[in-house]
Amino acid sequence: MERKDIEEYFNVALATSLVIFGFDLDKLHILLKFNEEEPFKGAYILPSKYIKPDQSIDLNVKKLLISSIGSDDAYIEQLNASGKVFRNPLGRVLNIGHYGLVRFDPKETEKFKKQGLKWFAYDEIPDLAFDHNTIVDFAKERLKRRVKRRPVGFNLLPKEFTIAQLQSLYEEALNKSFDKRNFRKKIFNSKLLIDLEKSIETSSGKESKLYKFDEDKYAKMSSIGYDFLF
Amino acid sequence: MERKDIEEYFNVALATSLVIFGFDLDKLHILLKFNEEEPFKGAYILPSKYIKPDQSIDLNVKKLLISSIGSDDAYIEQLNASGKVFRNPLGRVLNIGHYGLVRFDPKETEKFKKQGLKWFAYDEIPDLAFDHNTIVDFAKERLKRRVKRRPVGFNLLPKEFTIAQLQSLYEEALNKSFDKRNFRKKIFNSKLLIDLEKSIETSSGKESKLYKFDEDKYAKMSSIGYDFLF
DNA sequence: GCAAAAGTGTTGGGGATACACCCATGG
DNA sequence: CCATGGGTGTATCCCCAACACTTTTGC
The missing domain is CATH 1.10.10.10 (Winged helix-like DNA-binding domain superfamily/Winged helix DNA-binding domain)
Structure with missing residues (x-):
């Protein structure tokens, strides 16, 4: 590859976003974050994190999980990368979505609140910034398919359940x-x-x-x- | 995001690779390309193409298809992005795999040959450059799952078949x-x-x-x- | 006594599997 | 006449879906 091509192509940033599902024994919820930064300040977004060029996707996700829910004890699966060139004023950011299943702990709601994190009912997801609604929809579909074919409760239910x-x-x-x-x-x-x-x-x-x-x-x-x- | 962060993060290139399946009415095959360029010159690779920062993934795939098999008449599905920081000497390249199902046309074998493209039997895939064997394995698994749940012959069989x-x-x-x-x-x-x-x-x-x-x-x-x- | 949730069996039908033989053709 | 591959029917089983009543408890 030529020098000019390198400049032309090596000009993209990577990010991961998480669609975290939690189940409060009654309803499914998704964890969203209040966005404190531009662009789209004031909107809700999926917990997201830029990937450093020398860092693997999985490690990035693990860090993002820990910084969001305080642990990486979750079932995680990668989703499709969003294909569109999304108009982020900073440049092209390729977002690699993931979905995660975690145990819902009502005690943590307060702690989450301080970080701007909030559980939203599965079927009451607000309009999100970027193309995050698309990622949420994709994750929901994936969850449906998984639920049909594999046992899925382990990471969503408490250790002991009815x-x-x-x-x-x-x-x-x-x-x-x-x-x-x-x-x-x-x-x-x-x-x-x-x-x-x-x-x-x-x-x-x-x-x-x-x-x-x-x-x-x-x-x-x-x-x-x-x-x-x- | 700060100026220095922009420089730090916007430093990745994107590429797509295709695992193209074809069926010659007897065996499944995968289309591979002889790599004429560094790195890994002389090895077989998946047909691949860098993505320009202003181009969508899908369009890139379409172009790659046309330049490989001469048409974009194929069933295509995105696979996971490879997570590892693969040691490409040029920098980090994030590869987004896809698999495709196309009609196998024995007449085209000669034409393919001139482009360095060759069909390999499904279970006789050689060692490939980069992490392309991983992508192939992933694609095979995905195909298996798809075959079980959806009709899949349409893009692999001729229009009329027994x-x-x-x-x-x-x-x-x-x-x-x-x-x-x-x-x-x-x-x-x-x-x-x-x-x-x-x-x-x-x-x-x-x-x-x-x-x-x-x-x-x-x-x-x-x-x-x-x-x-x- | 009534509302709310736990727990429990039976039946019928449809789809999956297992299985074997005849036929037409080319050599 | 035999090897090759096309084409066909039956019996069994299991899983799924439909369906209703009793029990305990709190109020």
Whole structure:
């Protein structure tokens, strides 16, 4: 490649953005950030971070996760790079979207607030800066597909959870409802859950049994893929 | 962002690479290019092209397709961006992989040869320059998943084809074999094929019926997705 | 006593799989 | 006459979908 080409081509910046999904045992949420900087100051955006030219995408994502939610304990998957030349006044920025699944901890809401981070209901995402709404839509579609084919609750639910909670997670993500009995059958057939032989009291005052995931089985099914066909 | 940051970050180049699959009615192949330039002169690579900072990814891919196979009539899908900082002596180049499905035309083999392009059998891909083997593997996995869920033959088979040809395409892509009768049942149940009411003579000397895809149905099933579950 | 949520079985149908033989042709 | 590949039907099984009532508890 010629000298002039180098100048012409090596003139792009990279950034990553995260669509972080959290589940509060009732609804799915997405974590958004209030943008304090130009361009698009005052708008909400996805948590994002420029990538240094000598840094890998994954490391950048890890750092971004830690600076956003305080840990990198999340299931992360890369999405497509946004193809359009988005009009960022600074120059071309290629954004590589990711989606992440994290455990929703209501206690952290206050801490998030100080950083300008806020959970928004899955179906009430405001207009975002840049092309971030497109990335969110893409992530939602991806999540739907993943939910159908792989066990997906591990990173969204607390360690111990009830079947009803698991079911409402699926119902939220796929935006439809399931018959309780059929749902239970399917889940139990998969042998994915371990009965913890204890209960918690639920909102109705009645007791409900707790389960956890069989982590080995879960890992196997996640990597191989599985035909849940919800 | 500060002036110095701009210099620091806007220092990356983008490129696209294509994993082009073709099916010669017997085996799947991938189109590779003999690399005439440094770095890695003399190695095979994926057809690749730098992206100008003001050009969209898709347009770049389209141009790359046309310059490689002489047309952009292909099914194309974006893959993940390669995450590692690959040691290209010129600087950081972020490669955005794509895979494409095209009709294999044996007549074009000669024409390809002049451009240094050559079809390699799906399971006999040599060592490639850069991280292109990783991209190939990723593309193969993606193809497998697509084949299971969506009709995929349209861009790989000739306009008119026999059931046996369709079956060997599936067998190749998924690397397993199917019962003839069950395969036919499944395909006919999908109502995806139109009987052309004519035949060709096959290698065994016997006649074989020709079919084409019902394009409307095909388009619908491609976008909605479908549980073929091969 | 009533609202709210937990828990539990059965049935019918459709699609997947397994499996074997006949036919036409070219050599 | 035999090797090659095209074409066809049946029986079984399993998974999915549909569907309703009882129980506990708090109010």
